[in-house]
Amino acid sequence: MSFITLSKENYFYNLEQIYSRVGSLDQIAVVLKDNSYGHGLIEIARLAREFGISRAVVRSTDEAEKISRFFKYILILSPNKVVENRNFYYGVNRLEDLERYSRNINIELKVDTGMHRLGISPNELHRAIHLIKVRKLRLSGIFTHFREADEISSTLFVQRKIFRELVDEVVSHFPNINIHSNNSAGLFRSGEKIRDEMVRIGIASYGYLPDIPSFKFPKLRPVLSLWGEKIGELKYPKPYFRVGYGGVSEVGEDRKVSIYDIGYSDGFRRLPDSAIREKRFRTPEGNYLVGRVSMDSIALNSDREKIEIFNSVTPLAKILGTIEYEILVGLSEKIERRII
Numbered sequence: 001m002s003f004i005t006l007s008k009e010n011y012f013y014n015l016e017q018i019y020s021r022v023g024s025l026d027q028i029a030v031v032l033k034d035n036s037y038g039h040g041l042i043e044i045a046r047l048a049r050e051f052g053i054s055r056a057v058v059r060s061t062d063e064a065e066k067i068s069r070f071f072k073y074i075l076i077l078s079p080n081k082v083v084e085n086r087n088f089y090y091g092v093n094r095l096e097d098l099e100r101y102s103r104n105i106n107i108e109l110k111v112d113t114g115m116h117r118l119g120i121s122p123n124e125l126h127r128a129i130h131l132i133k134v135r136k137l138r139l140s141g142i143f144t145h146f147r148e149a150d151e152i153s154s155t156l157f158v159q160r161k162i163f164r165e166l167v168d169e170v171v172s173h174f175p176n177i178n179i180h181s182n183n184s185a186g187l188f189r190s191g192e193k194i195r196d197e198m199v200r201i202g203i204a205s206y207g208y209l210p211d212i213p214s215f216k217f218p219k220l221r222p223v224l225s226l227w228g229e230k231i232g233e234l235k236y237p238k239p240y241f242r243v244g245y246g247g248v249s250e251v252g253e254d255r256k257v258s259i260y261d262i263g264y265s266d267g268f269r270r271l272p273d274s275a276i277r278e279k280r281f282r283t284p285e286g287n288y289l290v291g292r293v294s295m296d297s298i299a300l301n302s303d304r305e306k307i308e309i310f311n312s313v314t315p316l317a318k319i320l321g322t323i324e325y326e327i328l329v330g331l332s333e334k335i336e337r338r339i340i
């Protein structure tokens with residue numbers, strides 16, 4: 001069966017790099033939403049905890065419940081239900097959400113400083129503060145999300161300034177709340193160590209940062225590798241044999257072609273025919289795809305029993321015109337995760 005390996009050494013290496021950019025371990029919240037970006041929710045939670053991380057960020061309350069034993073603080077970005085747990089912190093994305101909470105539930109206010117996706121807009125802030133006060137809600141934090149931390153643009157600095165103003169306003173009513181704004185790119189772009197805020201780190205912990213030379217980002221180490229196992233081979237292949245649906249490529253001089261148990265149902269996406277003909281996708285050992293990706297299998301010019309299909313998704317993301325996040329998060333939960 002196909003499987004995924006997670007390198008503990010690489011994960012800890014990335015966490016060290018993150019740690020070096022903040023003042024204390026307690027400031028780091030690892031983002032474990034969506035099955036830890038496809039890496040495995042429980043597996044990564046356990047490793048983060050072992051490193052000494054005590055804070056996590058997830059998407060749903062269901063995810064938070066699965067990892068509640070590992071962390072003292074779990075921020076839920078889009079709660080699907082409210083349960084009483086003193087380690088849970090519920091993100092409030094709009095004024096109406098305030099109605100859902102009672103006095104003994106921790107809430108954190110998300111403010112929209114320019115992403116224009118979710119969050120209380122600056123002109124609703126007074127109303128939010130008023131509602132929180134009259135309903136005696138337990139406001140524990142305020143946060144925002146940056147639109148272009150991973151692109152060369154000045155929007156980041158504009159958003160930071162707006163956020164500062166909103167934070168000052170809220171803190172004047174609720175001192176000692178948790179303040180946070182930076183994701184991976186924001187953390188590594190800020191010139192100096194961040195000492196006074198929590199940071200929410202997803203992609204960098206998994207080993208990726210945008211490849212923009214002027215940012216001078218450190219080199220991180222991808223944590224996840226995808227492996228396939230041989231389930232068949234091409235018998236007596238002739239150079240003109242065409243392989244798979246549409247017969248988009250010929251066997252050519254490669255007489256060893258095997259079929260492996262990974263397909264697009266596992267999240268290994270279909271590549272354009274041109275990329276297959278031009279052999280643009282290569283495994284770490286240099287093998288390439290012969291024919292299209294099928295639902296449950298691929299063919300590679302190899303006869304190995306187990307084959308490492310990738311140990312970084314950056315080349316795949318380039319071929320598919322997407323970002324590493326999308327490839328990683330699409331990896332099926334049914335694939336076994338092994339920590340190595």
Ligand SMILES: *Cc1c(COP(=O)(O)O)cnc(C)c1O
Pocket residue numbers: 031033077144145182183184185200201202203204
């Ligand atoms: C996903 C997410 C993050 C993590 O972003 P990365 O770029 O992966 O570090 C941080 N904050 C919020 C609100 C998010 O939704």
